[in-house]
Amino acid sequence: MKCRYLYVLALPGFLFLILFKLGPLWGLLLAFQDYSPFKGIAGSDWVGFKHFIELFESANFYTMxxxxxxxxxxxxxFNFPLPILLALMLNEVRHELFKKLNQSIVYLPHFLSWVIVASMTFFILSTDVGIVNKIFKSLGIETVPFLSSPGYFWGLITSQSIWKEAGWGTIIFLAAIAGVDPQRYEAAVMDGATRFQQIWHITLPAIRTTIVILLILRLGHIADVGFEQVLLMINPLVREVGEVFDTYAYTQGILRGKISIGVTVGLFKGIVGLVFVVTANYIVKKLGYEGIY
Structure with a gap:
């Protein structure tokens, strides 16, 4: 075949999709069973939508x-627009060595585990050993319980995600910007356009499709919060604002052995994400933009 080498190149991706994405779908059956590891799927009792009703009637459902x-x-x-802004800023850097150095610096946090990020947060913001509160003490200012105050939790989680992932998110946008025809910028310069005008009228419209597609895909994870991050940052004092579906699935499915409940939560999250993706794609196409299908 003419494109046989391209198929060989794509083969690992297809195998990954089949083995780790499509293959495990049979496990969704557990959401409709009172699953017991000792009985297996074939021997476990079918209970229909019992676990869904239990989830919706849970006292914590609306809180989660x-x-x-x-x-x-x-x-x-906050987190979605920042990689776009950062990519635009990096694209304006003309010194290649300085540009690559900055890219390396902003990419680096992505490769740190959430355990490291949570530990860094503890040593910076904790009441006892946190650097910030030590500075407050030295200045005679009352310490602030950043990690145990519910009012700071959502902002703290968002700030961590921005610091860790904003730089990595610029990769796709920088690639999209690199595909813009340079002649368009040359024509704009001849017409007297400023750098800001070139960004607003050339760069942003050129990467608009990429932005829209990534936004739609992001909406597919609207019910999905980083499990490791929340699990490491949550504590009894902030559980009211920190309990999410991911931690609930972990508590019920792993710690309490209610595997069917954990699968039910995962299936519910998937359905919510699907609804958001289909709805957002429909709205985007109605507005005249290109969707994901």
Missing amino acids: LRNTLIINLFGLV
């Missing part, structure tokens, strides 16, 4: 829904 949506809303408002 509120926390999950607000954390993701903060991410959409």
Whole structure:
């Protein structure tokens, strides 16, 4: 075949998709069973929508829904636009060595685990050993319980995500900007356009499709909050604002052995994400933009 080498190149990706994305879908059956590891799927009793009803009637359901949506809303408002702005700024750097150095610096936090990020946050903001509160003490200012105050939790989670992922998110936008025809900028310069005008009228419209597609895909994770991050940052004093579907699934499915409940939560999150993606894609196409399908 003419394109056989391209198929060979794509083969690892297809195998990954089949083994780790499509293959495990059979596990969704557990949401409709009272699953027991000793009986297996074939021997476990079918209970229909019992676990869904239990989830919706849970005293914590609306609290988890509120926390999950607000954390993701903060991410959409603050975390999603920042990689675009950062990519535009990096694109304006003309000194190649300085540009690559800055790219390396902003990419680096992505490769740190959430354990390291949470530890850094503790040593910076904790009441006892935190650097910030030590500075407050030295200045005679009352210490602030950043890690144990519910009022700071959502902002803290959002700030961590921005610091860790904003730089990594610039990669796709920088690639999209690199595909813009340089002749368009040359024509703009001849017409007397400033750098800001070139960004506003050339760069942003050129990467608009990329922005819209990534926004739609981001909405697909509207019910998904970083499990490791929240689990490491949550404590009994902030549980009211920190309990999300991911931590609930972990508590019920792993710690209490209610595996079917954990699967039910995951399936519910997937359905919510699907609804948001389909709705957002429909609205985007109605507005005249290109969607994801």
